[in-house]
Amino acid sequence: MIETHTLDNGLTILTNEIHHAPVVSHWIWYRVGSRNEHPGKTGISHWVEHMQFKGTEKYPLNVLDAEISKVGGMWNAMTYLDWTTYYETLPADKLEIAIDLEADRMINSFFDPKETELERTVVISEREGNENEPLFRLSEAMRRSAFSHHPYAHEVIGEMDDLRSMTRDDLYTHYQNYYTPSNAVIAVAGDFSTDNLIERIENRYAAIPFKKVQQHPIAPEVQIEQTQNVLIEGPGDTLFLEIAYRAPAAGDSDFIPLMVLDSLLCGPSSLSMVGGGSVSNKTSRLYQRLVEKDLVMSISGGLQTTIDPYLYSILIIASPGQDTSQIISAVDEEISDIWRNAISDEEIDRAKKQARALFAYGSESITNQAFWMGYSAMFDQPTWFENYLENITRVNRKQIHTVAQKYLQPNHRVVGIYQPTGNNNHE
Amino acid sequence: MNKKTKFSQIPGSDSIQQFQLDNGIQVLTFENYNADTVYVIGVLANNGGNEDPKGKTGLAHFTANLLSRGTKKISFNAFHDQIEAAGANLSFSCSSRNTWFRGKALAEDTDLIFRLAADGVRNPAFEEVYVERLRRQLLAGLALRDQDTSEVASLLFDQQLFQDHPYALPVDGFIDTIKSISRDDILGFHHTYFSPRDLIIIVSGAITSRNVEELTRQYFADWQSDRIIALPQQTIPPAPTTINRKHRYLDGKSQSDIILGSFGPARTSDDYLPAVIGNNILGQFGLMGRIGRSVRTESGLAYFASSSVSAWDDAGTWDVSAGVNPENTAKAIDLIRLEIKKFISEEVTPEELSNTRSHLVGRMPMALETNAGIANAILTMHRFGLGLDYYRRYNDLIYAISPQDIRSVAQKYLHPDKLVIASAGPGEDIS
Numbered sequence: 001m002i003e004t005h006t007l008d009n010g011l012t013i014l015t016n017e018i019h020h021a022p023v024v025s026h027w028i029w030y031r032v033g034s035r036n037e038h039p040g041k042t043g044i045s046h047w048v049e050h051m052q053f054k055g056t057e058k059y060p061l062n063v064l065d066a067e068i069s070k071v072g073g074m075w076n077a078m079t080y081l082d083w084t085t086y087y088e089t090l091p092a093d094k095l096e097i098a099i100d101l102e103a104d105r106m107i108n109s110f111f112d113p114k115e116t117e118l119e120r121t122v123v124i125s126e127r128e129g130n131e132n133e134p135l136f137r138l139s140e141a142m143r144r145s146a147f148s149h150h151p152y153a154h155e156v157i158g159e160m161d162d163l164r165s166m167t168r169d170d171l172y173t174h175y176q177n178y179y180t181p182s183n184a185v186i187a188v189a190g191d192f193s194t195d196n197l198i199e200r201i202e203n204r205y206a207a208i209p210f211k212k213v214q215q216h217p218i219a220p221e222v223q224i225e226q227t228q229n230v231l232i233e234g235p236g237d238t239l240f241l242e243i244a245y246r247a248p249a250a251g252d253s254d255f256i257p258l259m260v261l262d263s264l265l266c267g268p269s270s271l272s273m274v275g276g277g278s279v280s281n282k283t284s285r286l287y288q289r290l291v292e293k294d295l296v297m298s299i300s301g302g303l304q305t306t307i308d309p310y311l312y313s314i315l316i317i318a319s320p321g322q323d324t325s326q327i328i329s330a331v332d333e334e335i336s337d338i339w340r341n342a343i344s345d346e347e348i349d350r351a352k353k354q355a356r357a358l359f360a361y362g363s364e365s366i367t368n369q370a371f372w373m374g375y376s377a378m379f380d381q382p383t384w385f386e387n388y389l390e391n392i393t394r395v396n397r398k399q400i401h402t403v404a405q406k407y408l409q410p411n412h413r414v415v416g417i418y419q420p421t422g423n424n425n426h427e
Numbered sequence: 428m429n430k431k432t433k434f435s436q437i438p439g440s441d442s443i444q445q446f447q448l449d450n451g452i453q454v455l456t457f458e459n460y461n462a463d464t465v466y467v468i469g470v471l472a473n474n475g476g477n478e479d480p481k482g483k484t485g486l487a488h489f490t491a492n493l494l495s496r497g498t499k500k501i502s503f504n505a506f507h508d509q510i511e512a513a514g515a516n517l518s519f520s521c522s523s524r525n526t527w528f529r530g531k532a533l534a535e536d537t538d539l540i541f542r543l544a545a546d547g548v549r550n551p552a553f554e555e556v557y558v559e560r561l562r563r564q565l566l567a568g569l570a571l572r573d574q575d576t577s578e579v580a581s582l583l584f585d586q587q588l589f590q591d592h593p594y595a596l597p598v599d600g601f602i603d604t605i606k607s608i609s610r611d612d613i614l615g616f617h618h619t620y621f622s623p624r625d626l627i628i629i630v631s632g633a634i635t636s637r638n639v640e641e642l643t644r645q646y647f648a649d650w651q652s653d654r655i656i657a658l659p660q661q662t663i664p665p666a667p668t669t670i671n672r673k674h675r676y677l678d679g680k681s682q683s684d685i686i687l688g689s690f691g692p693a694r695t696s697d698d699y700l701p702a703v704i705g706n707n708i709l710g711q712f713g714l715m716g717r718i719g720r721s722v723r724t725e726s727g728l729a730y731f732a733s734s735s736v737s738a739w740d741d742a743g744t745w746d747v748s749a750g751v752n753p754e755n756t757a758k759a760i761d762l763i764r765l766e767i768k769k770f771i772s773e774e775v776t777p778e779e780l781s782n783t784r785s786h787l788v789g790r791m792p793m794a795l796e797t798n799a800g801i802a803n804a805i806l807t808m809h810r811f812g813l814g815l816d817y818y819r820r821y822n823d824l825i826y827a828i829s830p831q832d833i834r835s836v837a838q839k840y841l842h843p844d845k846l847v848i849a850s851a852g853p854g855e856d857i858s
Contacts, residue, residue: 020461021436023792053714062720065713070782072789091789118727121752126730128681129750132576132852235678237570268514277531277799279514282507292504294560297567319567350512357464357514357533364462364797423573423678 002373002382005198009210010182013201014373014382016189018366024190025089025370026098028106029378031185032178033082034156035218035307041166042151043158044174046079047123051171052086053077054115056108059101061115067097074367078273079156082307083378089367092191096200102186103204106179116168124164127157134418135315138232138240142416145228146244146311150221180211187374187382190366220308222246223412230416239318240418241296241327245407247312250305250379256391257399258312258407259303260351264343264400265334266301266314268354270362274371277361279354289334290316295327305379311414312407320420328415338404343397355392436795438805440815444636446643450650451624454643455805456636459798465537465632466798467530468806469544472625473658474526476598478616485600486608489565490616491521494528494547496557503557506543513539519547521598524739526621531799534633538642545646548621558610569602576677576684577750579851583673584686584746587847590664594742622652627809631801663742666690666840672848674857683753683852687763688746691840694738694811698836700824702736702745705833707783708775709766710734710747717770718747721762728755732763740811745840753853764843771837774830788822 005013032045055061068075073090088098130136140155147153157163188197224246248254262269267281281287281300290296296318303312316327362368376384436459444456479486495517497503510517515532517540528548530540572578582597589595600608626647630639666689674683692698710718715733722732732749747767751759794800795818808817817824 021792021796023796061724062713066782069713069786070789072786072791072793074790074793089793091792094789118724121727122723122730125682125728125750125752128752129730131681134574236574238567238574267511277516279511279516280507280518281511283504283511288504291560294563297564317567317571319563353512354514360462360464360533361531364464366796367793 002386003194004382007181007202007205009205009208011205012185012377013198014185014187014377015194015197016369016373017192017194018189018369019191021366022092022191023089023366024092024095024188024192025087025367026095026102027085027087027187027370027374028102029083029085029185029187029374030178031082031183031378032084033080034154035082035151036178036216037151037154038216040162041170041174042154042162043123043156044166044171045084046156046158047119047163047166048171048175049077049079049084050119050123051111051116051175052105052109054112054119055110056104057110058104058108064101064105067101071097073098081152081156081304081310085374087367087370095188095192099201099204103208106181106184107208109175111168111172111175113168116171120163123157124160127160127163130157134232134234134236134238134240137234138230138242138416138418141230141232142242142244142414143311145230146224146246146414147221150218150308152306152308152310177214180213181205181208182210183213185374185377187370187377189370189373218308220249222309224414225412227411228414230414232416232418233421234418235423236420237320237423238420239320239322239324241316241318241324242313242416243328243331244311244313244414244416245409246309246412247303247407249307249309250384254403254406255305257395257403260348260392260395261338261400261403262301262303262312263351263354264338264347266299268351268358269301269303270358271305272362272368272371273375274367275365277358279358285334286314286331289330290327295330296322305375307379324417332410335404335408339401343400345397348395348397348400352392352395356389359389436792436801437818438795438801438815439819443805443815446640448623448643448648450648450652452626452628452643452647454628454630454639455809456629456639457631457801457805458633458635459631459801460633462798463534463633464798465532465534465540465630465634466802467528467537467540467544468629468802469528469548470627470806470810471526471548471621472524472627473656474620474625475522475524476596477523477593477661478620478658479593479596482604483608483612484596484604485565485598486612486616487526487620488521488599489561489605489608490613491519491526492561492565493553493557493613494519494551496561497552497554498546499550499552500546506547509539510543515539517543523594523598537632537634537638541642541646545650549650551617553610553613553617555610558613562605565599565605566602569599569605572599574677576680576682576851577748579675579677580684580686580849583675583849583851584688584847587671587673587849588667588689588744592661592663619654620656622654622656623647623650624652627806629802629806629809631798631805663690667845667847670844670846670848672857674849674854675851676854676856677851680852681752682750683756683850683854684748684750685756685760685848685850686746686748687760687846687848688744689840689842689846691736691743691745692738692836693741693743695740698839699738701828701832701836702840704780704783704787704825704828705770705775705837706734706736706745707787708779708833709770712779712783712786717766718763721766722749722759726758726762728759728762732759756850756854760848764846767841768843771834771841774834777830780830780833784825787825791818791821
């Protein structure tokens with residue numbers, strides 16, 4: 001059962017005791033991601049995440065990661081649109097290391113100038129690795145078209161020019177503003193006793209005072225005003241086509257019905273970012289319509305849980321030379337079929353069973369259990385996760401019709417094409 | 428550990444149930460009621476890419492991928508309708524030595540996994556329309572692979588290291604060979620290599636062993652085959668004796684992927700655990716071990732730079748991979764070779780060894796957390812003859828390995844001047 005505690009300094013702690021293995025997973029989430037970035041400083045949240053591994057006085061460089069690893073722990077960090085998170089999954093009797101380390105680096109990271117410069121080239125290298133992928137290039141161009149002013153317009157990794165020009169002080173200022181108890185959520189799942197855990201966390205964080213985060217107002221973007229086309233050309237023998245519509249925020253009552261609609265169109269997706277299993281999509285409407293009719297090679301849908309309205313994307317991979325307008329027409333016909341015709345109960349029930357199965361697979365892992373609690377708190381309430389299955393079960397056919405008509409409109413979308421120019425590689 | 432813990436998760440000879448059908452199929456099961464799910468692995472041995480005839484590279488892979496595309500009893504759509512309606516997953520795949528099925532479902536749907544896995548393996552229809560559709564999908568996958576710097580570097584590495592051995596060839600084939608495979612080739616491959624004698628099934632999940640046995644009998648007991656396949660002896664070539672440097676130019680890339688290394692121990696070798704521990708120190712521990720520290724942390728040259736040991740029952744590789752800006756490729760290779768030189772000349776420190784030992788032992792409960800993790804662990808113990816109490820002995824095995832053991836194994840397999848070094852990305856070919 002999930003319990004919530006809030007300390008005087010604003011730190012939220014979510015706990016879920018699970019005793020089937022001597023394992024705990026400790027996550028700390030900060031409400032800062034690319035959503036909180038401005039032109040000239042894009043990628044700053046992600047770079048700050050990298051700097052959090054560069055050491056504090058207590059946990060110097062190379063000691064910090066070793067502390068977790070040497071007890072057998074798994075650790076990592078992720079930066080995304082709305083949040084940055086750090087996790088450690090480790091033997092239950094070693095939880096103290098995670099509590100102490102995270103409390104320490106919430107306020108004591110050095111941001112040493114020399115280390116900042118070394119990390120600049122590491123982050124640039126990470127971006128260059130992304131640039132090797134045609135889909136990254138397409139995605140980056142599409143997001144610029146899909147948002148006129150919202151920071152979701154740029155990729156989490158940031159613009160190359162910004163990565164070259166940002167300074168150590170920019171990074172440190174960003175860190176000092178957002179890394180504070182009132183902007184953080186700790187989520188712990190696994191083998192511990194809640195009372196004891198809360199006491200330990202409270203003791204460790206009590207000395208860090210409350211501080212208000214300086215927030216810049218971010219106006220959500222609602223509708224994509226008109227169809228926009230993005231064309232990228234590049235090497236290769238594969239055509240990529242992405243159709244992106246504005247999606248509701250995760251907290252919006254339309255979000256869960258849109259998830260079910262995505263499941264009908266493109267097959268079910270797990271929302272977890274730490275594995276847990278998948279279900280294939282060969283009976284989904286668009287697979288049947290496009291892949292089984294030999295128009296394309298594969299299709300998939302993508303819906304993100306975000307604070308502000310983001311995008312719902314349909315991604316298609318096809319052979320070069322395939323007529324993209326024919327593919328787009330087929331997608332539109334399938335969507336208009338949903339607008340016009342009744343959806344069977346059987347199809348909706350299938351989507352619900354798939355969601356239940358994916359949820360059960362995810363619950364096998366303690367890391368996943370802890371992930372879900374904190375993740376939900378980043379875009380809504382932790383209860384979003386607890387109510388997820390029940391809310392899926394309540395979705396009815398009228399809601400699916402409504403969201404299909406409201407969001408999947410051909411005049412309000414971005415259509416992106418990566419057109420392959422052939423293969424100039426050496427054989 | 429908390430007092431409430433009921434940890435009985437480390438599978439062992441007293442908790443793994445085994446039985447064998449008359450037709451040779453072996454089954455190992457582990458009951459786990461922590462979640463209401465099951466995970467099923469089927470391995471068909473002697474049935475992988477190594478068996479591809481010359482000029483037909485990718486045939487085993489092509490065949491395996493057709494097993495879920497309609498059977499003599501059930502159409503493609505009905506097959507996936509049943510799986511997807513249950514929120515289950517059943518996939519068929521192929522490696523160099525084996526064909527696999529892996530199924531995951533709510534425990535209430537275990538019957539479905541057994542029924543369709545058996546049908547797929549035993550009665551595939553290989554309908555022309557699905558052969559051709561899959562061919563197009565495979566070709567699309569190969570077109571993507573051929574643009575991927577990491578995949579191209581890895582292929583180049585395998586080709587240079589394994590030379591004439593089938594491990595040099597990609598299991599998913601080449602564009603030309605996939606185009607040349609006929610439906611008759613596929614029927615022939617299935618007829619020749621699919622046999623119950625070679626099938627091992629592993630199940631972990633919320634289901635009794637008795638129930639698993641009943642399902643196995645129901646769907647597999649009447650599968651008979653008398654075929655005995657004489658597999659050709661395939662010799663692993665000698666290790667490189669000099670630096671063998673290759674680079675493949677790929678258009679429009681920002682970064683090169685590098686992979687360098689040589690052979691490593693087989694999974695059944697006594698050298699395996701010393702290599703795993705040594706490798707952890709070399710390029711895994713913390714932020715990618717000594718190599719990560721040198722190439723990423725201290726030089727800022729790469730986002731990733733790490734080492735890995737891969738091992739099968741007859742061979743293995745020990746390699747380092749990194750993604751770097753083309754300007755830094757030579758520098759990164761030099762740093763990695765320097766680390767290899769240090770690694771084989773000096774013993775690892777007591778602190779490094781102590782950290783890595785506790786790391787490997789400490790992470791085991793996490794590896795055995797899910798039904799997939801447990802099933803894979805049971806399969807590893809069984810396939811490589813490690814004994815079903817291997818993971819219970821793991822702690823002692825790890826602590827028995829000394830710095831001298833690690834150095835002598837490192838010296839046996841690695842040398843900074845005897846490496847295949849393959850890369851792909853910007854810059855002129857080196858051939």
